[in-house]
Amino acid sequence: MQRVAVVGAGTMGRVHSEAYAQMPNAELVAICDTKQEAAEELAARYSVKAFTTAKLLLAGVEFDVIDVSTPTNTHLEYIKAASAAGKQICCEKPLARTTGQALEAVRVCEEAGVTLFVAHVLRWFPEYRKLHDLIEAGAVGKPVVVRTSRCSAYPRGTDDWFADMKRSGGVALDMIIHDYDWLRWCFGKVRRVYARGLYESNIPLTDYALVTLRFESGVIAHVEGNWARPGGFVATVEVAGTQGLLSFSNTESVPLTIELKARGEETVGVTVPESPVSQNPYYMELEHFINCLEEGRKPDVSAQDGLEAVRIGEAALRSIGTCRPVALA
Amino acid sequence: MTDGRIVKIGIISFAHMHAHSYASCLKKLPNVEFVGIADDEPARAKEMAKRYGVKAFAKYEDMLAAEIDAVIVTSENANHRRHVVMAAQSEKHAMCEKPLATTKQDAEAIVEVCKRSGVKLMMAFPCRFHPAFKRLKESVAAGDLGKLLAMKGANQGQCPGGWFVDKKLSGGGAVIDHTVYLVDLMRCLTGAEPARIYAEIDNRMFGQDFEDTGIISVDFTNNVFATIDSSWSRPKSYPHWGNVNLDVIGAQGVARMEMFAQKIDVFSNKTGKHTYEYWGDDADLALVESFANSIAHDKPVAITGEDGVKALEVAMAAYESANLREMIDLYA
Numbered sequence: 001m002q003r004v005a006v007v008g009a010g011t012m013g014r015v016h017s018e019a020y021a022q023m024p025n026a027e028l029v030a031i032c033d034t035k036q037e038a039a040e041e042l043a044a045r046y047s048v049k050a051f052t053t054a055k056l057l058l059a060g061v062e063f064d065v066i067d068v069s070t071p072t073n074t075h076l077e078y079i080k081a082a083s084a085a086g087k088q089i090c091c092e093k094p095l096a097r098t099t100g101q102a103l104e105a106v107r108v109c110e111e112a113g114v115t116l117f118v119a120h121v122l123r124w125f126p127e128y129r130k131l132h133d134l135i136e137a138g139a140v141g142k143p144v145v146v147r148t149s150r151c152s153a154y155p156r157g158t159d160d161w162f163a164d165m166k167r168s169g170g171v172a173l174d175m176i177i178h179d180y181d182w183l184r185w186c187f188g189k190v191r192r193v194y195a196r197g198l199y200e201s202n203i204p205l206t207d208y209a210l211v212t213l214r215f216e217s218g219v220i221a222h223v224e225g226n227w228a229r230p231g232g233f234v235a236t237v238e239v240a241g242t243q244g245l246l247s248f249s250n251t252e253s254v255p256l257t258i259e260l261k262a263r264g265e266e267t268v269g270v271t272v273p274e275s276p277v278s279q280n281p282y283y284m285e286l287e288h289f290i291n292c293l294e295e296g297r298k299p300d301v302s303a304q305d306g307l308e309a310v311r312i313g314e315a316a317l318r319s320i321g322t323c324r325p326v327a328l329a
Numbered sequence: 330m331t332d333g334r335i336v337k338i339g340i341i342s343f344a345h346m347h348a349h350s351y352a353s354c355l356k357k358l359p360n361v362e363f364v365g366i367a368d369d370e371p372a373r374a375k376e377m378a379k380r381y382g383v384k385a386f387a388k389y390e391d392m393l394a395a396e397i398d399a400v401i402v403t404s405e406n407a408n409h410r411r412h413v414v415m416a417a418q419s420e421k422h423a424m425c426e427k428p429l430a431t432t433k434q435d436a437e438a439i440v441e442v443c444k445r446s447g448v449k450l451m452m453a454f455p456c457r458f459h460p461a462f463k464r465l466k467e468s469v470a471a472g473d474l475g476k477l478l479a480m481k482g483a484n485q486g487q488c489p490g491g492w493f494v495d496k497k498l499s500g501g502g503a504v505i506d507h508t509v510y511l512v513d514l515m516r517c518l519t520g521a522e523p524a525r526i527y528a529e530i531d532n533r534m535f536g537q538d539f540e541d542t543g544i545i546s547v548d549f550t551n552n553v554f555a556t557i558d559s560s561w562s563r564p565k566s567y568p569h570w571g572n573v574n575l576d577v578i579g580a581q582g583v584a585r586m587e588m589f590a591q592k593i594d595v596f597s598n599k600t601g602k603h604t605y606e607y608w609g610d611d612a613d614l615a616l617v618e619s620f621a622n623s624i625a626h627d628k629p630v631a632i633t634g635e636d637g638v639k640a641l642e643v644a645m646a647a648y649e650s651a652n653l654r655e656m657i658d659l660y661a
Contacts, residue, residue, distance in 0.1 A: 145542045146532045196554035210556045220529045228578045240562035277559045
């Protein structure tokens with residue numbers, strides 16, 4: 001049984017807390033958030049203790065695992081405190097805001113001998129796993145050129161922290177790091193990054209990036225990150241190879257659409273597309289992490305994987321600034 | 330349009346498959362007389378002349394000496410210069426298949442000769458005439474999307490093979506073949522010029538001496554940035570030859586154009602595969618009509634030789650960028 005404390009009572013903290021609460025071999029024991037109200041509210045839902053700092057958390061409750069689901073720029077301070085206390089760590093993606101911070105996170109966990117798992121959840125989304133497995137099975141022959149898209153409205157986190165580039169890094173780091181990690185999983189090491197984007201353009205609630213990755217294997221990938229939409233979520237993947245093409249779009253993978261007429265005082269009805277799956281990817285991801293801890297195995301996403309994804313994101317941000325390709329050593 | 334005089338047009342070479350589409354357009358337009366066909370391969374000229382019910386000329390010179398107003402040049406890319414210059418020197422207007430040429434020097438020479446000879450030169454960029462693009466342009470011009478920020482274009486297709494993969498005749502592979510369409514649409518949409526180019530290009534799809542894959546980044550003079558995927562990345566089993574897609578990102582909204590989305594899905598036991606049958610407007614017809622009308626009414630052409638040069642310039646910079654692994658600044 002792994003006793004888990006979740007730090008960060010925002011969107012991801014809630015999702016992770018719910019997963020741990022349901023897991024037979026995990027026990028949610030505390031919620032920590034710098035905003036006392038937020039911590040208490042989420043803690044009350046699971047009848048666990050609430051804390052406002054890492055120090056108070058570590059002193060106030062016994063636990064084995066810390067789940068860091070705070071704004072990206074604060075990950076390192078929690079990882080340092082938790083690793084020093086010998087806690088196992090699950091960190092929400094991106095591992096850190098900068099490569100320097102990510103390197104330090106990896107180092108302190110190595111030195112403390114604790115597991116650092118980075119929550120790159122895409123690897124547990126059935127469509128992305130199926131794409132990965134198809135590629136590995138040679139469905140398109142040798143992969144050559146790949147396109148991914150991840151598009152939504154601008155995310156609104158606590159205190160609008162996504163809009164603060166110093167905290168989130170914007171769409172080219174925070175959002176499409178999902179795709180960087182998935183692409184690394186499928187195609188290996190990235191050699192070169194070129195990116196254009198709106199990073200630090202200061203356009204209200206709008207960010208957008210087009211990133212070209214060149215892999216050691218020769219694969220060229222084009223990654224779109226879009227926080228410029230009015231609403232809705234679009235994710236697409238296309239993998240072209242010597243023997244064929246894989247194509248996925250979430251908007252075309254809708255087994256159920258419920259359309260309701262307006263009722264009562266409403267003037268318009270609603271259309272809700274759904275793609276239900278029996279297994280929640282976030283649950284499966286954290287279940288994998290907890291099982292690895294229980295069984296003494298290494299998780300499928302390593303601290304190094306988390307670091308490498310940040311490195312790509314940082315290279316993209318630098319390329320956006322300099323208008324030059326960035327080589328990754 | 331039926332006013333104005335009848336415009337007499339011939340086709341120079343059926344090397345490019347688009348000649349077929351233009352030929353049927355010439356047959357359809359009421360104010361056009363499709364006069365004849367001349368080709369480096371006399372047998373092909375005869376066959377096509379028979380198919381379209383027009384005259385086959387043994388030599389280009391014979392067709393250019395005949396009573397015609399204009400030609401459509403659909404020869405191999407490397408022959409465009411020779412053929413357009415021949416037409417211009419015979420005082421015939423020309424519409425030239427894209428890309429305008431295989432080098433910037435040739436492209437500029439074509440423009441120069443046409444100017445000096447006082448003949449019209451039009452680029453065959455039919456996508457500009459597609460109703461979806463026209464509507465997109467209208468919406469952007471009306472400010473619906475707010476300030477333009479970025480664009481994402483894709484013109485992915487099947488590898489056409491033949492002379493398209495013979496660099497002596499084509500000037501390159503997928504990049505020269507496909508980049509130019511999107512560059513032209515983006516220039517038309519933004520009213521800005523390409524300034525900075527970066528490209529990742531490779532030949533790993535077919536492993537031959539032509540590039541089959543290209544992702545090209547283009548920053549425009551108004552700071553709008555864009556990418557163009559010009560890869561021949563549609564497999565033989567793909568339902569259609571390819572696509573022309575354009576996403577436009579503005580401060581107040583986004584738009585997505587899929588030019589060939591007006592289609593019927595066909596699943597046929599006869600062909601053993603899934604195919605698309607396009608039912609939308611024929612942009613080629615609007616293109617050829619526009620060319621004919623510019624002659625009939627002696628008006629400027631809708632898409633100029635300079636437009637062709639600008640589009641080609643991006644493809645050339647993409648090759649340079651891929652070789653140097655550096656961004657190319659066209660204004661440096």
